[in-house]
Amino acid sequence: METWWRALTFTLGYNTSVVTLGAMLLAAGAGMVGTFVLLRKRALVSDAISHATLPGLALAFILVGLATGDGRYLPALLLGAAGSAAIGLWAVQAISARTRLGEDAAIGAVLSSFFAFGVVLITVIQSMAVAGQAGLTGYLVGATAGMLASEAKLIAGSALGLLLAVLVLRRDLLLICFDTDFARTQGLDTGRLDLVLLMLLMAVVVIGLKVTGLILIVALTIIPPVAARFWTDQPMRMVALAALLGALAGYLGVTVSSVREGLPTGPLIVLSAFALFMVSFLFSPRRGVLASLLAYRRLRRRVHLRQGLLALAREEPIFDDLTLTLLRRRGHIRRDGVATPAGLAAARDAEHEERLWALYRARYPDDALHREHAGLVPIHEVLSPDAIMALETQLLGRREAAR
Known part of the structure; x- marks a missing residue:
């Protein structure tokens, strides 16, 4: 040495x-x-x-x-x-x-x-x-x-x-x-x-x-x-x-x-x-194997959590173990699988956001293609307040027209 x-x-x-x-x-x-x-x-x-x-x-x-x-x-x-x-x-x-x-x-x-x-x-x-x-x-x-x-x-x-x-x-x-x-x-x-x-x-x-x-x-x-x-x-x-x-x-x-x-x-x-x-x-940190594995793990957990919240909002049964584990850790469901008040509120927010993302993809398909994992990221972190307000107005108009 x-x-x-x-x-x-x-x-x-x-x-x-x-x-x-x-x-x-x-x-x-x-x-x-x-x-x-x-x-x-x-x-x-x-x-x-x-x-x-x-x-x-x-x-x-x-x-x-x-x-x-x-x-x-x-x-x-x-x-x-x-x-x-x-x-x-x-x-x-x-x-x-x-x-x-x-x-x-x-x-x-x-x-x-x-x-x-x-x-x-x-x-x-x-x-x-x-x-x-x-x-x-x-x-x-x-x-x-x-x-x-x-x-x-x-x-x-x-x-x-x-x-x-x-x-x-x-x-x-x-x-x-x-x-x-x-x-x-x-x-x-x-x-x-x-x-x-x-x-x-x-x-x-x-x-x-x-x-x-x-x-x-x-x-x-x-x-x-x-x-x-x-x-x-x-x-x-x-x-x-x-x-x-x-x-x-x-x-x-x-x-x-x-x-x-x-x-x-x-x-x-x-x-x-x-x-x-x-x-x-x-x-x-950008293209390394470890960073890719961590990014894949984060994406997988994000997908399971979003699908779990949407299932709660639609009153659908959940059978996936990882989804149930993530929902329990976030306090969205109890040990017996029943949704908590906080979980129901989060589920309503997730379903509303999913509708906004669906409307965005329908209205702006070319721009949506360039949004990585659009729908998994909170919409306020991607779009401007004015863009979100326009989507809210269009979504409200669709609801009124459906009535």
């Missing part, structure tokens, strides 16, 4: 602190970019881009290894990965645009082909007489523990630049996510903005190779935005929350991995993100 506390407070060492900050910036940038990709309904593209980095990474390692004897030169490896990812992205776009195949089919073809080619190149590298072959496999699942301070600075600087780019372009990107046609009428080049978004996604994937690896980097672009979606309906808040949750996942993952030697940092970052997702999934 002492080691973890020192990692949490950035006192464990210079390199650990730099790696933690780099991972936090990367995960925050991935969360922000992933939010736009998710809203654009193109989350699977990140999977294709990540797998398409492998052949470029391997080719860059081969070229640098043949030139210097050691292929582990991070800038060259990232450049090769970026080039390969760009080709894979172009292939996905070209296949989906110029053929009858959908984007999902194009992603499947590019993902499998590029990754298979990369695996073949890694096999070739293992037989070469160059240094660093063992470290290359770390790019598959991440190798943060072996990261040098210079590499961590490069990743942190790149991630910070990515964050700034997203902040500058956020409004235009949100516009194409929700209304592409309107964006065109505003003079925006939607095709170019789509390309910029995918290039930002590619940058996240390439920068994150050293931190989480090409297999797991996809999780940082999907899990934080999905978790953020449970907490808000506002797109800009979702972007901010995704960045915050991503940064927190990076912070927790790196610090937990520093507790014991040999713990994999990349998988722990992803597991931290998944833990935050589960917290959001279960405990979000």
Whole structure:
């Protein structure tokens, strides 16, 4: 625990602190970019881009290894990965645009082909007489523990630049996510903005190779935005929350991995993100499982109570146990099932309100469709006093006409 506390407070060492900050910036940038990709309904593209980095990474390692004897030169490896990812992205776009195949089919073809080619190149590298072959496999699942301070600075600087780019372009990107046609009428080049978004996604994937690896980097672009979606309906808040949750996942993952030697940092970052997702999934006050269960329970009790009061007003027998229990707890009936004076008064009020709601639904059917659970909520909490008075007048007129 002492080691973890020192990692949490950035006192464990210079390199650990730099790696933690780099991972936090990367995960925050991935969360922000992933939010736009998710809203654009193109989350699977990140999977294709990540797998398409492998052949470029391997080719860059081969070229640098043949030139210097050691292929582990991070800038060259990232450049090769970026080039390969760009080709894979172009292939996905070209296949989906110029053929009858959908984007999902194009992603499947590019993902499998590029990754298979990369695996073949890694096999070739293992037989070469160059240094660093063992470290290359770390790019598959991440190798943060072996990261040098210079590499961590490069990743942190790149991630910070990515964050700034997203902040500058956020409004235009949100516009194409929700209304592409309107964006065109505003003079925006939607095709170019789509390309910029995918290039930002590619940058996240390439920068994150050293931190989480090409297999797991996809999780940082999907899990934080999905978790953020449970907490808000506002797109800009979702972007901010995704960045915050991503940064927190990076912070927790790196610090937990520093507790014991040999713990994999990349998988722990992803597991931290998944833990935050589960917290959001279960405990979000708006869409969480617990909130949904409580809302369902409240609605069920409200329905039973309303039906019980209407049955009392109409002098109908009540057989449902839950309805009887709720009526007894409210003091509307005695233990023998006979209605109390307070229960009869509440029943008359419920029946009168039911008639008002029925009249409202008949007079304003379109508006009534947008009233959630109309009839279960007291009418004075939904409609204005003037609207209720108008309904009362119409109801009174109907009664007089019936006489």
